[in-house]
Amino acid sequence: MTAKELFREISNMESFIETKKQRIAVLTDLVSSPGGANYSGMPHNPSPDPSRTATIICNKIQLEQEIQTDEQKLQEKKLYALNMIASLDSADYQSILVKRYFEHLSWDAISSVLFYSLRWTYYLHGHALEALDKKLAEGLKECS
Numbered sequence: 052m053t054a055k056e057l058f059r060e061i062s063n064m065e066s067f068i069e070t071k072k073q074r075i076a077v078l079t080d081l082v083s084s085p086g087g088a089n090y091s092g093m094p095h096n097p098s099p100d101p102s103r104t105a106t107i108i109c110n111k112i113q114l115e116q117e118i119q120t121d122e123q124k125l126q127e128k129k130l131y132a133l134n135m136i137a138s139l140d141s142a143d144y145q146s147i148l149v150k151r152y153f154e155h156l157s158w159d160a161i162s163s164v165l166f167y168s169l170r171w172t173y174y175l176h177g178h179a180l181e182a183l184d185k186k187l188a189e190g191l192k193e194c195s
Contacts, residue, residue, distance in 0.1 A: 054180045055180060061128055063128060064125045082104055082111070133153070146164075
């Protein structure tokens with residue numbers, strides 16, 4: 052796995068968790084909203100689901116459990132990535148990677164914080180990724 056693949060996987064995991072949290076918000080709104088009016092004059096429940104509220108609450112609980120599991124996996128992946136970044140020799144490499152992939156700063160913000168030109172920041176970022184790729188490859192060799 053390359054450094055970019057690792058960071059992309061972390062970003063995707065964060066996006067999936069955020070999407071699940073949005074789904075929970077929608078389910079919460081559905082539970083608190085009243086059902087639609089029945090104008091057919093028939094006394095039966097038009098929904099095939101006998102208890103709409105119970106189903107929504109069950110879905111919400113299931114999503115919350117999935118989020119907890121996903122967040123735990125995400126934290127483990129982030130910890131692994133941060134440990135690999137900490138093993139890099141250059142403090143500039145570490146700073147750039149942390150600020151870009153964990154603090155989600157823009158390139159302009161990173162270059163101004165580090166007092167480098169934007170072009171030099173890109174250059175350092177490329178070398179930081181290469182150095183991290185080497186560390187990740189070494190880590191895989193040690194594991195096998």
